[in-house]
Amino acid sequence: MNPNGSTFKVLVIDDSNTIRRSAEIFLKQGGHEVLLAEDGFDALSKVNDYQPDLIFCDILMPRLDGYQTCAIIKRNARFSQVPVVMLSSKDGVFDKARGRMVGAQEYLTKPFTKEQLLQAVEQMANQVPGDA
Numbered sequence: 001m002n003p004n005g006s007t008f009k010v011l012v013i014d015d016s017n018t019i020r021r022s023a024e025i026f027l028k029q030g031g032h033e034v035l036l037a038e039d040g041f042d043a044l045s046k047v048n049d050y051q052p053d054l055i056f057c058d059i060l061m062p063r064l065d066g067y068q069t070c071a072i073i074k075r076n077a078r079f080s081q082v083p084v085v086m087l088s089s090k091d092g093v094f095d096k097a098r099g100r101m102v103g104a105q106e107y108l109t110k111p112f113t114k115e116q117l118l119q120a121v122e123q124m125a126n127q128v129p130g131d132a
Helices: 017-029 040-050 066-075 093-101 114-127
Strands: 009-013 033-037 054-058 084-088 106-109
Touching: 009 017, 009 040, 017 033, 017 114, 033 040, 040 054, 040 066, 054 066, 054 114, 066 084, 066 093, 084 093, 093 106, 106 114
Parallel strands: 009 033, 009 054, 054 084, 084 106
Antiparallel strands: none
C-alpha cells in the first residue's frame, strides 16, 4: 500500500503493450488500481466509464494522439480536474510546453522507472484540489 494509504484509479494510455504492462506492474506494486487503454479512442470510453483519479497518456499514438486525447478529456467538465501526465520518448521543451497547453500537469520521459512513475502519482495526489 502506498505511504499515505490512498489508492488511486490510474488510467495508462499507450499504444505500446510493453509500456502499458510495465506501468501496470509498477502502479499495482504501489497499491493502485490500474486501467489500460491502447489509444485515445479506447481511453475516452474508459475515462467516462471508470472515472480515473489520474491519467498517464502517451503522446505518439495512432488515430488520436496524446495531445488531442488530453484536450478532449480536459474540455469535459466532469473530468477537467483529473490530472494528466504526458508520456513521451522525446524530452523536448516544445513537447512539454504543448502538453501544458492542452492541460497536462506533468511530463514523464520514457523509459521511466518504477520510482519515477510512483513519484508522479504521489506528486499528483498532493496537488488534487479539494471539493470546492
